[in-house]
Amino acid sequence: MTLTRRHFLTRSAAIGCSAAASPLLTPVSFAAAPWDTRLVVIILRGGLDALDMVQPYGDPAYAGLRNKLAGGPLKGGLDLDGFFSLHSELSRLMPLWKAGELGFVHAVSTPYRNRRSHFDGQDLLEAGSMGLGQVSDGWLNRMLQHMGGVESRTAFAIGQGEMKLLNGGAPVSEWGPDAALILSPQAELLAEQLMQGDPLFQSALAEALALSQGGVGQQDFEGDDSSMMEMTMPLPTRGKTHQKIAEYAAERLRNETRVAAFSINGWDTHSRQAAGLKAGFGRLSDCILALRDGVGPAVWNKTAVLAMTEFGRTVRENGTEGTDHGTGGAMLLAGGAIHGGKVHGRWPGLAEADLFDRRDLMPTADVRGQAAWVLQGLIGVGRETLEQEVFPGLDMGEDPGLLL
Amino acid sequence: MAFTPELAEIRFGCGLSPVLPAKDAVEDILQHLAGPDHMATAYPIDSSDSLMPYLSELNALRRKRRKAQGTDAFEELNKTYKAMRRHERANWARWFSHVVLRHSQTRDGFRERLTLFWADHFTAIGKGSLSRQMNAPYVETAIRPHLTGRFSELLVAAVTHPLMxxxxxxxxxxxxxxxxxxxxxxxxxxxxxxxxxxxxxxxxxxxxxxxxxxxxxxxxxxxxxxxxxxxxxxxxxxxxxxxxxxxxxxxxxxxxxxxxxxxxxxxxxxVHPATAAHIARKLVVHFVEDTPDPALVDHVAARFRDTGGNLEQVYAALLEHPAAWVSELRNVKPPLDFVTSACRALAVRPEKLQEGFPQNVVSHLIKPMTMMGQKWETPLGPDGWPEEDDAWITPQSLAARIRWAMLAPQHLVDLLPPPETFVMTSLGSFATGPVQFAAGAAETQSEAIGLVLSSPAFQRR
Known part of the structure; x- marks a missing residue:
């Protein structure tokens, strides 16, 4: 269904738009959801090495742990605050750091300990519970379940691959670039009849048809004139997938969408980490810049991007110019709504006795707590809801001050 | 909850074929599996042992070529190198088309399904542009010859393989x-x-x-x-x-x-009991349903334990249990299985995949599978592809399945089959009223074929 002008006006009237924010004057502001800020969650799958992203070159033990993978300003790292430096492959994000639109939280983790499995680690990161198997839905979906006025386009899971953090009872849209399904009216009707009685297929088809209209995520066309469009073989168009995903997210977020989530994979750098991170940080930078440029300055100012990973990696590099699965990691923050230009978190130190299991960065805070404070400040979710429902068993503690 | 020839082909084989007969009994399936591997002979894939010297040569040439940059020798080396790379890329597409043809033409579908199952269990992927070429040969060498016999033999072959x-x-x-x-x-x-x-x-x-x-x-x-x-x-x-x-x-x-x-x-x-339980559950989830009947899992696990991981016995335990034959089709076919079972239902001929080779294989089969969420030989990690139905049927991947179902078949056969016939040969007794109606009511033949292939009755097994 396309958003008709009539639908548009009714909705604007219902929420009592002021003239300044009138959609007729500023067509990008739909304001369908009960809040106006934007949240993007990026899951970095594979276990990002926190110590190589934000390098603690000021820690006396650091130099002894990293040799081939040594960072710090003398090794090309970009100095952040005299103690930490940023990996050189993130240099395109330095202007954001300087503008206060990029920050980090160091030494955070989920409650996951000791097993160091990617798959369980990611499941717990997305479930948001204390332990595995305690909940069947994802934390970002549970947040939506507790907000009024959430509609199917309020939140988007973008790209191929499941985003478990958005699984659950609240409506969520799943879509990606190059996906449009254009059927003849007859074929559409018959397809709908075919899927009846199989809820999985029925709802996926209904969504595919709805999302294929309205011009987002496909070549632009005017109004309802879908006769212009012909169905084509499912083939990817030119361009980098991650970039197209971020651009699609931005396009949605410019409109009625308030929450978007997608993944960037490829962080499991057991060997030749330098090459792996060059590619990974390249993709991460592309995505953050595509989001910023895509949503435009007004929306970017009320946007928070959280990039999180299932665990960090061993503090010592291994014998193969890489690092193995660890525990404490880091979270990246971006956007105009965050308190950037700062490495947040309590630094545990890298002396042998300060490590977790004598091998990993000691987590000093729960990554769920960081996300919870962002949800509270950005979207107005209550503390009780956060500690009991969204992240059951979490103690949010003191406000880490991640938002402006 | 009992064996039927159609269900056996759909759930434990490669789907129904208009030209190949279905199995009469469980014993028939197991006998074929114990017999010679006809498809490997008919549609060969290189062994990794024969491929490695070639890759080694290619690697040495690549190094030489890099060193020769800016010298007179470069031109000649570059020509040879590029020809070898083209040859390699054609092989990669040929091996994929052989997988498709094996699925389309086999009378021993359980073997193809087990090959995919164990290749996924022991996921190994080349990390460089040269070693990526090893993916199919790895499966051919380390997995396929060890489908029966002891699990330990399969484990050793996979874990100690150069690609792993x-x-x-x-x-x-x-x-x-x-x-x-x-x-x-x-x-x-x-x-x-x-x-x-x-x-x-x-x-x-x-x-x-x-x-x-x-x-x-x-x-x-x-x-x-x-x-x-x-x-x-x-x-x-x-x-x-x-x-x-x-x-x-x-x-x-x-x-x-x-x-x-x-x-x-x-x-x-x-032979550890935890391994028996783990493998038994994986097999049942893969072949029967996402939330498996515990009695069936226990039955298969017990056979695994009792026989020290004798895989033929383990499969027999799976196939003999009534819970394996629940008549409702539950699991969703992953994109490869969807595409290959569609080719089987369409009776795609080997010569057809030669037309415009290799570009057509890439644009008619491999790339569309990516849009369905399964980039060929590229699962995200060593845990392989997901088993959950809802991981495969999302709005965007279903859209890609439907688009492929409506547009690809006309490139894969000379003449599309009459829809009323196709609905019966591809679905048999699983052809529901709405599917039969759609096959007859669609405006074009390609839409009709596409609707049959898009139906849950075809997408599930």
Whole structure:
């Protein structure tokens, strides 16, 4: 269904738009959801090495742990605050750091300990519970379940691959670039009849048809004139997938969408980490810049991007110019709504006795707590809801001050 | 809940074919599996042993070419190199088309399904542009010949294969106290990746009875496993960590490092009760449904334990249990299985896949599978492809399935079959009223065929 002008006006009237924010004057502001800020969650799958992203070159033990993978300003790292430096492959994000639109939280983790499995680690990161198997839905979906006025386009899971953090009872849209399904009216009707009685297929088809209209995520066309469009073989168009995903997210977020989530994979750098991170940080930078440029300055100012990973990696590099699965990691923050230009978190130190299991960065805070404070400040979710429902068993503690 | 020939083809085979007969009984399925591998002969895929010298040569040429940049020799080297790369890319597409043809033409569909199952269980993917070429040959060499026999044989073949050693970083792991590490004068050492995945994915399962200490010890025991294109698999005692290792409370090694010690631990892991339970559950989830009947899982696990992991017996246990034959089709076919079973239903001929080869194979089959969420030979990690139905049927991947179903078949056969016939030959007794109606009511023949292939009755098994 396309958003008709009539639908548009009714909705604007219902929420009592002021003239300044009138959609007729500023067509990008739909304001369908009960809040106006934007949240993007990026899951970095594979276990990002926190110590190589934000390098603690000021820690006396650091130099002894990293040799081939040594960072710090003398090794090309970009100095952040005299103690930490940023990996050189993130240099395109330095202007954001300087503008206060990029920050980090160091030494955070989920409650996951000791097993160091990617798959369980990611499941717990997305479930948001204390332990595995305690909940069947994802934390970002549970947040939506507790907000009024959430509609199917309020939140988007973008790209191929499941985003478990958005699984659950609240409506969520799943879509990606190059996906449009254009059927003849007859074929559409018959397809709908075919899927009846199989809820999985029925709802996926209904969504595919709805999302294929309205011009987002496909070549632009005017109004309802879908006769212009012909169905084509499912083939990817030119361009980098991650970039197209971020651009699609931005396009949605410019409109009625308030929450978007997608993944960037490829962080499991057991060997030749330098090459792996060059590619990974390249993709991460592309995505953050595509989001910023895509949503435009007004929306970017009320946007928070959280990039999180299932665990960090061993503090010592291994014998193969890489690092193995660890525990404490880091979270990246971006956007105009965050308190950037700062490495947040309590630094545990890298002396042998300060490590977790004598091998990993000691987590000093729960990554769920960081996300919870962002949800509270950005979207107005209550503390009780956060500690009991969204992240059951979490103690949010003191406000880490991640938002402006 | 009983065997029917149609259900056997759909659930445990490659789908219904308009030209090939279905099996009469469970024994029939198992007899075919125990017999010769006709499809491997008809549609060959190189073995990794024969491919490795070629890749080694290509690798050497690549290095020479890089060095020759800016000199007169470059032009000639570059020409040879590019020709070899084209040849390699054509082989890659040919092997994929052979997978499609095996599925389309086999009378022994369970073998193809088991090949995919175990290739996924032992996911290994080349990391460089050359070693990516090894993916199908790895399956052909390490997996396919070991589908029956003991699980331990399959485990050893997969875990010690050069591609696995490269994929899970074992090639770079060196015992910190080994002779090689002491001589190196630079930090080289252990990499836990393969050891962890052997315990977590290949044998005991993530909930299995092992600790970080077991991972570490197994990683130490694995040192010495090594491979490269030039020499293939090797065991190099000078890379091995000296002393004994303790895994799940049992001591291995001590004395001179030997490959037999590694085989011994893999054998012990292969018959562990946790492994039996893990494999049994995976098989049932893969072949029957996402939330499996515990009685069926227990039955298969018990056979695994009782026979020390005799896989033929394990499959027999799966196929003989009534819960395996629940009449409702439950699991969703992953994109490869969807595409190949559609080719089988359309009776795609080998000559047709030769037209416009290799570009057409890529644009008619391989790339559309990417849009359906399954990039050929590229699962995200060593845990392989998901089993959950809802991981495959999302709005965007269903859109890609429908688009493919409506537009690809006309490129795959000379003449589309009459829809009223196709609905019966492709679905048999699973052709529901709405599917039959759609086949007759669609405006074009390609829409009609596409609707049949898009129906849940065809998408599930």
């Amino acid at each position: 050693l490269s994929y899970l970083d074992q090639n770079r792991s060196v015992g910190p106290g080994s002779r090689a590490a002491q001589r190196a004068g630079k930090p080289i050492g252990l990499n836990e990746n393969l050891a962890r995945e052997v315990l977590e994915l290949h044998t005991l399962g993530v909930d299995g009875p092992y600790s970080q200490q077991d991972v570490r010890q197994l990683a130490e025991l694995f040192t010495g496993l090594k491979s490269n294109f030039k020499k293939g698999f090797q065991f190099r005692p000078n890379l091995a960590e000296p002393g004994h290792e303790t895994i799940l409370g049992k001591q291995y090694g001590g004395g001179p490092a030997r490959l037999t010690q590694i085989h011994a631990v893999l054998h012990d892991l292969s």
